[in-house]
Amino acid sequence: MNDFAYARARTWDEALSLYEPGAVYVAGGTDLLPNVKHRLVKPARVVAIGGIPGGIDLATELVIGATTPLQQVADSPVVRALVPPLAQAAQLVAGPQIRAMGTLGGNVLLDTRCLYYNQTEGWRTALGYCLKAEGTWCHVVGGPKTCVAAQSSDTVPVLLALGARLRLLGPSGRRELPIRDLYRFNGMDHLAIEKGELLTEIVVPRPPVAFRGSYQKLRTRDSIDFPQLGLAIAAELHGDTIGALEMVVGAANPQPKPVRGLEALVGQPLSPASIEAIADLVYKQTRPQGSVHGSEAWRRQMARVMARRGLEALGR
Ligand SMILES: Cc1cc2nc3c(=O)[nH]c(=O)nc-3n(C[C@H](O)[C@H](O)[C@H](O)COP(=O)(O)OP(=O)(O)OC[C@H]3O[C@@H](n4cnc5c(N)ncnc54)[C@H](O)[C@@H]3O)c2cc1C
Ligand code: SF4
Numbered sequence: 001m002n003d004f005a006y007a008r009a010r011t012w013d014e015a016l017s018l019y020e021p022g023a024v025y026v027a028g029g030t031d032l033l034p035n036v037k038h039r040l041v042k043p044a045r046v047v048a049i050g051g052i053p054g055g056i057d058l059a060t061e062l063v064i065g066a067t068t069p070l071q072q073v074a075d076s077p078v079v080r081a082l083v084p085p086l087a088q089a090a091q092l093v094a095g096p097q098i099r100a101m102g103t104l105g106g107n108v109l110l111d112t113r114c115l116y117y118n119q120t121e122g123w124r125t126a127l128g129y130c131l132k133a134e135g136t137w138c139h140v141v142g143g144p145k146t147c148v149a150a151q152s153s154d155t156v157p158v159l160l161a162l163g164a165r166l167r168l169l170g171p172s173g174r175r176e177l178p179i180r181d182l183y184r185f186n187g188m189d190h191l192a193i194e195k196g197e198l199l200t201e202i203v204v205p206r207p208p209v210a211f212r213g214s215y216q217k218l219r220t221r222d223s224i225d226f227p228q229l230g231l232a233i234a235a236e237l238h239g240d241t242i243g244a245l246e247m248v249v250g251a252a253n254p255q256p257k258p259v260r261g262l263e264a265l266v267g268q269p270l271s272p273a274s275i276e277a278i279a280d281l282v283y284k285q286t287r288p289q290g291s292v293h294g295s296e297a298w299r300r301q302m303a304r305v306m307a308r309r310g311l312e313a314l315g316r
Pocket of ligand 2: 141
């Protein structure tokens with residue numbers, strides 16, 4: 001690693017006061033530290049925020065502190081009862097050690113990932129680097145302009161489907177941002193937040209009584225791997241009638257993708273015919289990039305399969 005100064009914050013305000021240009025925040029460090037070791041990030045100062053208390057609080061809405069470990073989210077009786085897909089997604093991140101260290105805030109702000117980028121410096125030197133770091137060419141799209149490294153967080157498609165909001169604290173003050181507005185289609189700069197801005201809390205609106213949902217993950221090894229595709233479903237079912245439906249595809253692109261056109265299914269029964277129609281919409285709108293393991297065509301087909309499986313499970 002490069003040499004850097006290190007400071008530990010006990011409060012969000014202290015963390016902000018310790019920030020300076022060239023600094024980075026570290027929560028659990030499970031994303032940041034591999035990137036520092038691979039010399040993808042060369043911070044001048046590391047501000048540790050992992051000691052700032054997190055926690056899960058249910059009042060009119062569910063409020064989860066950004067530093068809450070993923071395992072705590074997965075195990076929380078409140079999260080499991082109120083929004084089961086969020087607990088499922090947190091439980092599917094990596095393996096036990098990483099879920100114990102990694103935080104929900106770090107998962108939301110995870111850097112984009114790519115087969116040609118998340119490599120040691122020696123590996124990347126041999127390749128001649130790439131557009132996202134020290135190079136001029138994207139090996140995935142085969143051009144000098146666009147980076148399509150994937151937003152690969154498991155909890156993010158679920159948080160989008162649930163309509164979560166982010167509480168931020170930065171040099172310009174406090175603000176709230178719908179998570180749908182956080183991500184851009186640019187793997188080199190995919191987060192619409194200011195430099196130095198902190199994510200302090202994730203707010204999840206209370207779902208309706210008739211809420212049904214799921215999160216499904218495609219990966220090579222169930223014990224640890226990042227998603228090759230993720231699919232979140234948040235629905236309202238009245239008997240077998242669809243009252244509302246949101247679906248979000250993750251790990252395909254730099255930006256998680258809400259499926260369009262689902263409002264046409266509202267009021268229809270959740271039947272084999274409507275499930276096929278929805279699975280078809282998901283398939284048509286999912287265009288995975290080759291920045292992640294597994295062929296794009298196979299991952300696209302799996303989007304259809306995952307949609308079908310997830311929707312069938314809602315009716316049970
Ligand atoms: C082997 C391995 C497997 C993994 N598998 C998965 C997987 O299957 N699914 C998955 O989703 N992730 C996976 N991860 C990635 C990572 O472990 C998780 O995404 C984790 O939630 C990151 O949280 P963290 O607290 O460790 O983040 P950190 O590494 O501390 O931070 C990540 C980024 O967010 C910024 N940051 C963190 N918190 C804040 C905050 N509150 N305010 C402002 N900026 C902040 C940091 O500056 C950094 O840029 C894996 C990692 C490894 C090493
Ligand atoms: S998508 Fe292209 S530019 Fe982006 S990290 Fe991968 S190879 Fe580099």
